Amino acid sequence: MGWLAAGDGYEVALMEGRVAARATTGRAAGRQLKSLPKALREHPEVDRLRRLAEWLDRHGAACVRQVDAWMVSSLPVPTGLLAEVWPDEAWQAALRDLAVVGDDPDEVGFLRDATDSGELRVVNLDGETVRLSPETVTLPHPVLLPDLDELREFAAELGVTQRVEQIHRATWRKPDDLAAGATEVTEFAGATFASRFGLAARATALGYRVSGGYATCAARDGGRTAEAALWIGEPYWEGDAEPGNLTWQGPDGRSLPLREVGPVAWSEGMRMAAALYAGRRIEEEKSQ
Known part of the structure; x- marks a missing residue:
């Protein structure tokens, strides 16, 4: 995007996601200024560029x-x-x-x-x-x-750098020795969080959906969608929060036996549970 006239003696442009200014007169003519002059902060062109920057962030x-x-x-x-x-x-x-x-x-x-x-x-x-x-x-x-x-x-x-986490994404392989009929992963249960609100906020910040008392994420394996769900507590609970077991459901809402969960759905569900578990409250051991 080129430079746009803004007020007397200035031009503005969007540079690396922020509004930059440069003088068009005087000894500093043509030089980008370190900060936006006070006279430009409420200028319509500056406001328009700020709104454009916000839209570009949302689009990205x-x-x-x-x-x-x-x-x-x-x-x-x-x-x-x-x-x-x-x-x-x-x-x-x-x-x-x-x-x-x-x-x-x-x-x-x-x-x-x-x-x-x-x-x-x-x-x-x-x-x-x-x-x-x-x-x-x-x-x-x-x-x-x-x-x-x-x-x-x-x-x-x-020197590959990916905006979307793919090859360096944390993955979990489904064990081969899962018990027949098992429907829950219990290893993330028992953690304690200061509040259910904080746990839900953590889930949302990580990109997961919070619905009712669960944090969820969906994935697709071989044409079939499965949704992983982790109990995080009643929505208006005010005390400590203790997540429950991790489960998966099919499109019909039926709880899936772990042996039927596909590799992608398994990995993504475990990734969600592990990411939430990492924010648990850790009690420091008292020195003797």
Whole structure:
């Protein structure tokens, strides 16, 4: 965005998310000022730029949420759609360097560009930039990526930075020895929080949905959606909060046996419970 006239002797522009000013007259002409002059703080152009900056922040956050939802859902995303949104800097920031898979499920690459013709340019694990033009791609959840540790090492060599947490996302593998008929994970129960309000606020800040007495997150495995739910207490409870056990439900509301929970839903549910558990109150041991 270019510089806009604002008042006598000044121009303003949006620079790195904030309103910047520069003088157009005098010895400082053409130089960006360290702070916004008092005379400009209530100027209409400055107000307009501030509102634009707020909108851009919201738009950027919305792009990240959508791309994260694509990854957690494991749904195919039309390549043409990626090409259409790529020129938008917010979409590009959310998508760039994500691991993508096209027609060959064993060929993983880091997304670097999307052309108007719907062609994707990715860096494969050989370090070569290749062109892909599948009808759709997936942005795999890391628990589904083969050789994840190797992929992480390669990403470090490339200097990959992801806006949407994917390859460095914390993952949990479902144990093979789960008891038949078991429906609850109990390892996060028993923690204590200062208040139910604080626990709910923590869940919301981490991006989880709070409904009634539960913190929840949904994920999709093989075309089936499952919702992980952790009891966090009655909404208006004023005392200490003690989360309950972690469970999963199917689309029909039926409680799922743990053996039926898919790998993505398992990992995401455990990730939510662990993130909330990390904020528990820890009693310091008294010195003898």
